[in-house]
Amino acid sequence: MQEQRSVQSRLQAIADNLPCIIAFMDRQERYLFVNAFVTTEFGVKPHHLLGRTMREVVGDDFCKAHAPHVQAVLAGERVSFEGEGNLNKRDYYYQSVYVPAYNDAGEVDGFYAMSFDIADRKRVEMMMNEFVSMVSHELRTPLTSINGALRLVAAGVAGQVPDKAQELITVAMRNGDRLLHLINDILDLGKIASGKMEFNFQISPIGPLMQDAINTNKAYADQYGVTMICQEKYADLPVNVDRQRLAQVLANLLSNAIKFSYKGGEVEVTVELNLEKQRLKVIVTDHGCGIPPNFHSKIFQKFSQVDGSNTRKKGGTGLGLNICKTIMEKMDGSIGFTSTLDVGSQFFFELPLAVANTLYPASLIEAS
Secondary structure (H helix, E strand, O other): OHHHHHHHHHHHHHHHHOOOEEEEEEOOOEEEEEOOHHHHHHOOOHHHOOOOEHHHHHOHHHHHHHHHHHHHHHOOOOEEEEEEEEEOOEEEEEEEEEEEEEOOOOOEEEEEEEEEEOHHHHHHHHHHHHHHHHHHHHHHHHHHHHHHHHHHHHOOOOOOOOHHHHHHHHHHHHHHHHHHHHHHHHHHHHHHHHOOOOOOEEEEEHHHHHHHHHHHOHHHHHHHOOEEEEOOOOOOOEEEEEHHHHHHHHHHHHHHHHHOOOOOOEEEEEEEEEOOOOEEEEEEEEOOOOOOHHHHHHOOOOOOOOOOHHHHHHOOOOOHHHHHHHHHHHOOOEEEEEEEOOOEEEEEEEEEEOOOOOOOOHHHOOOO
16 A cells, blocks of 8 residues: 555656646546646646636637537547637646546546647747748749740740740740749748638539639640640539639649650540539549559648659659648638549538539439
8 A cells, every 4th residue: 555655646746747738537537647747837726626617718719619629538539639729817738648547337427638838939930930931032023023934935925936945945934833832832831831712612513613723724734745624514503612722722733743744645534413412523534643542641742752763853842732732721611632642632621612513314414
């Protein structure tokens, strides 16, 4: 008994001196244990929290934001997430981990919660985002002028250009476009991080949006010797989207499909309708090299690129798909993919129909 008390005392001392809040809560979200760091963080003594529920301690708004994570951990999942809120009259940025606790019967009877203050990290991130955004804006203006001047020269406005010089101008324009694309991606990341990415929603049929994206990327496809094919079925179905942002998603999926297709290959753009869910699915299919299975879980992460000389040769920053994911979520949509190595890939996004559609019989319902 003495040895058990000694072990408990040591564990309590360790928990009290860790630089994070550690708590144990039962299924009713009542605090049964809290370490002493809660006093350092919020000036509250641990014993003042024991027996009280999370809602009583942190309030309705904070508790509502945590509800999905609590449900997940009580279902047996380990949950990690970041958030922010106002606690004890100050803004609080935190990273939390919830771990399920099991009883002798193997049932979840509560969960352990660890919460780390990440306010300093957030301040550094915001400062860095502001700096990158400022520099990117300053770079974009002169780069746009340079690209414009190069195109005028290439078009012969300043006189006939020798073939060798034309080749050099083409290389400069191509790399100028790549750099401008990178700057725009960085600016978009900054807008996403600050919550300032703006959307102008309009109800539009999906067909013309797809065709515009194909027309815009035709020169790029010609460069790789790839043909693009667009299915016209369901082209009249309306979606409520930001046309410019949807064009950005389509351009990214098309350019990736073209880039990783074999010369002489085809990229197909098709639409499927799920009448039951009132959603449509736009699919961009290539028959190229595919994506290695060990990379599937990372495909929508920032700066993600498949390892290997093939990807490095093709170029890219690994930002586009992460931005596409955010754009689709902001438009109440979703994005995903399937891929088989050396066979090809299908990238797709789903969007809700802008208005209920009853023009198609049940036999046309297609699973999404």
